[in-house]
Amino acid sequence: MAFDYDLFVIGGGSGGVRAARLTAADGHKVAMAEEYRMGGTCVIRGCVPKKLMVFASQYSSAASEAAAYGWNVTLGDFEWPQFQKRLKAELTRLEGIYTKNAGNAGVEIIAQRATVKDPHTVVLADGSEKTAKHILVAAGGTPFVPDTVPGIEHAITSNEIFDIETLPKRILVVGGGYIACEFACIFNGLGSDTTQYYRGAQILRGFDDEARGHISELIAGQGVNLHVGTDVERIEKREDGLWVKATDGREEMFDVVLYATGRKPKTEGLGLEAVGVALGRAGEVKVDDYGQTNIPSIFAVGDVTDRIQLTPVAIREAVAFHETVFKGNPTKPDHVAVPxxxxxxxxxxxxxxxxxxxxxxxxxxxxxxxxxxxxxxxxxxxxxxxxxxxxxxxxxxxxxxxxxxxxxxxxxxxxxxxxxxxxxxxxxxxxxxxxxxxxxxxxxxxxxxxxxx
CATH class of the missing domain: 3.30.390.30 (FAD/NAD-linked reductase, C-terminal dimerisation domain)
Known part of the structure; x- marks a missing residue:
């Protein structure tokens, strides 16, 4: 059977782009479908914009330290619109690099959503169908938000936080994972009155217990109002902001409620279950050591497999996929001792x-x-x-x-x-x-x- 492509990649993030580029550079015919923006979570909604916000938020403490060291320092308010303008320009620049590099390698980029119809066919949003010898699912992850909290529609996630119009004077960060802790520190550093709720006994579950306790003390010591064993009971939109009632009975007003309660694989609506691809309880694509699903022609890499949700890991998995499928060199990505x-x-x-x-x-x-x-x-x-x-x-x-x-x-x-x-x-x-x-x-x-x- 003749296929339209040797490889069709769903998702234009770090893992998908690396696999597509390497395969196309070897002379194979490759297409990639991305429904939002090239670069994926890391470049557009994750690592890059978050780290730039970290940099911005550190100058407030640096200024106070400089004064203690003898510098005559006067620090005004943080100009959120000015930062946002530069941030958006930088993300657009990086998106352009991702698009250019993939295109230069010979990848056909399709700016549409793609779903899987059968082991060798994908359907695009415009209704057209494309066939491929191999399909690689690299759709990444998406924020998880509980749907049982009344008023949850008034909260935002890490997907929207970079686009808020004004810097909140009062912000509630819900969650105890690394994303929640990072954003709590960021907004505290930017000058927002920052509160963090986590329903567990200690933040950063899964990390070293001694380190978790140390970080918790530091965050609280810097001014974050950290409350563990606490969750949101309900949210109401009122004239002067968002009223939040917590499970411990406290009632507070905030300008922004940011939910950072984890991420889940972005597999919903991709058609994988209908084709017979095995998924886990969280919707993750189940793969073997080589990234292959139970359907021999369909593979997956990155956060959509819910193994280690880190950009460099997705890239390593993409390289291993390319070596295994297109170079005849079976390669297992190494998930041991990942910094x-x-x-x-x-x-x-x-x-x-x-x-x-x-x-x-x-x-x-x-x-x-x-x-x-x-x-x-x-x-x-x-x-x-x-x-x-x-x-x-x-x-x-x-x-x-x-x-x-x-x-x-x-x-x-x-x-x-x-x-x-x-x-x-x-x-x-x-x-x-x-x-x-x-x-x-x-x-x-x-x-x-x-x-x-």
Whole structure:
């Protein structure tokens, strides 16, 4: 059977674009359908705009620190419209780069929604049909919002937060994951009166418990009104804003209620179930180690598979897909010891196992150092950083590294190389410290804080 394309990709995000570009560059006929904007969540609604907001929000604390150091600093209000203008221009620029690079590689870009009709056919929004030898689903994820809260229609998600017209004077962030914590820190830094509700006992579920507690204290100490064990009972739109009643009985008024209660795979309405593609309970596309679904011609990569929701992971999965399907080189994407960073203030970088995961698997030693770095101590700022290593008692291998400090994201990238290589605690100890830095502490921790046998 002759197909219109060798590969049809649904979704123009990081994973889909990488797979399409590599395959088209090899001389195969490739098409990609994107219903919104090229670049996907990361470029348009996630990593990039969020990190730029993080940068903007850090200048308020930097200004106060500068004054403590002796600078004559006067800081006015944050001009949200000015920032938004630059932000939109930058996202448009990046979208253009994604589109240009894919086009230059030979990818046919179709600015329409595509759904799956059968193992080799997709249907476009205009009703036309295209056939392909292989279909790659890379539709990404979408914010999850509970539909059981009365008045939930008045809340917004991370999809809309970048487009709000004015900077809110009062904002409620609902959720305790990394997205919620990041936005709470962002708006607090921008000058909004920021409240955060999380229904669980502690924020950042799934991360290292000690690190979670440390971050929680820092967020609250910076001025975020953090309430755990608290959820929204109902929301009402009133003349002077949004009235929110919480499950603990408190009643407060806000200008914006931002729900950051997790993300789910964006598979609804794609036609996958009708074709017979196996989906999980959260709607995730079930794939094998090579990204292949139970339908041999259909593959999936990225957040739509709900494995590790990180842009670099989606790209790695896309490369593995290309190698496996079009290069004849079966390749499994490696999901072990993937470094990650949470852009709270300060940042939290992590790679490998948490203390809780490690101690349940084998005997471990835990090394920690929490201290005021020189920059803070000089101006009597009480904010403390945390460095933590989790070491296998038997092999001496460093199983996990956790850093809470300014620029922890930069540090964990380098520490991640060592952990991925299987470095031992003695390898860390043998490395000469760079002084005076915060990061030197990672090679100076000599005695374990605790031991789990």
């Amino acid at each position: 990650s960073a949470i852009f709270t203030q300060p940042e939290y970088g992590a790679v490998g196992l948490t203390e809780e995961q490690a101690r349940n698997e084998r005997p471990v030693e835990v090394y920690t150092a929490a201290f005021r770095p020189m920059q803070n101590a000089f101006i009597e700022k009480n904010e403390r950083v945390l460095f933590k290593l989790i070491v296998c008692t038997e092999s001496r291998t460093v199983l996990g590294c956790h850093i809470i400090a300014p620029h922890a994201g930069e540090m964990i990238q380098l520490a991640g190389v060592a952990v991925k290589m299987g470095a031992t605690k003695e390898d860390f100890d043998a490395t000469v410290a760079v002084h005076p830095t915060m990061a030197e502490e990672i090679v100076l921790m000599k005695e374990p804080t605790r031991v789990h046998n």
